[in-house]
Amino acid sequence: MLEQFIAENPVHTEISVAWGEMDALQHVNNVVYFKYFETARIDFFNQINLLGDLQTTQVGPILSDNHAxxxxxxxxxxxxxxxxxxxxxxxxxxxxxxxxxxxxxAAATTLGSSQVVMFNFKTGKKATLSPELIDVLRSYEETANE
Structure with a gap:
């Protein structure tokens, strides 16, 4: 199962569960999964250098929606x-x-999604994705059949 998951999901982040992430019901608290998503999201952004120009362009990603x-x-x-x-x-x-x-x-435990919007922090308005970013994102796009 692990090998199959890795083969089908080449972009992934490994995270160790911490004792303090469990709640009174002795399982990982539901809020913690959003931290896991954030860790994977930032790893992905770093992999594609999405945050590299943030200081100079003042354009970067923000979330408009988050689900688990x-x-x-x-x-x-x-x-x-x-x-x-x-x-x-x-x-x-x-x-x-x-x-x-x-x-x-040896199983999937949680599914999630985040709507990422490009944002111009100078103007306080949405920004368009660059053609280069669109090309990179398309290389990681999942098909409708998956």
């Missing part, structure tokens, strides 16, 4: 792989889709 669907509880100790795939690329936005895979359970 919990399929199975996760407990400490565990190591998770959080995959990233891209969909719904528009002129000023794109969707990031996440799958959280538990090594201990």
């Amino acid at each position: 669907r919990y399929k199975r509880p996760v407990t400490f100790p565990d190591t998770l792989l959080v995959s990233v795939k891209i969909s719904d690329i528009k002129a000023d936005r794109f969707m990031m889709n996440y799958t959280v895979f538990s090594k201990t359970q």
Whole structure:
């Protein structure tokens, strides 16, 4: 199962579950998954150098929407792989889709998505994605059949 997940999700981030992420019900608290998504998202942004020009251009990504669907509880100790795939690329936005895979359970535990909007911090308005960024995002785009 792990090998299949990695083969189908080459862009992923490995995250160790911390003891303090569990709640009174003895599983990872639902809010923590948004931190996992953020870690995978920033890793992906760094991989494609999306944040590289932020200081000079003042244009960068913000979130307009964030979702999680919990399929199975996760407990400490565990190591998770959080995959990233891209969909719904528009002129000023794109969707990031996440799958959280538990090594201990050898199964997907959580699905998520984030709507990423390009934003000009100078003007306070949306910005368009550059043609170069669109090309890079398309190389990570998941197909409708997946």
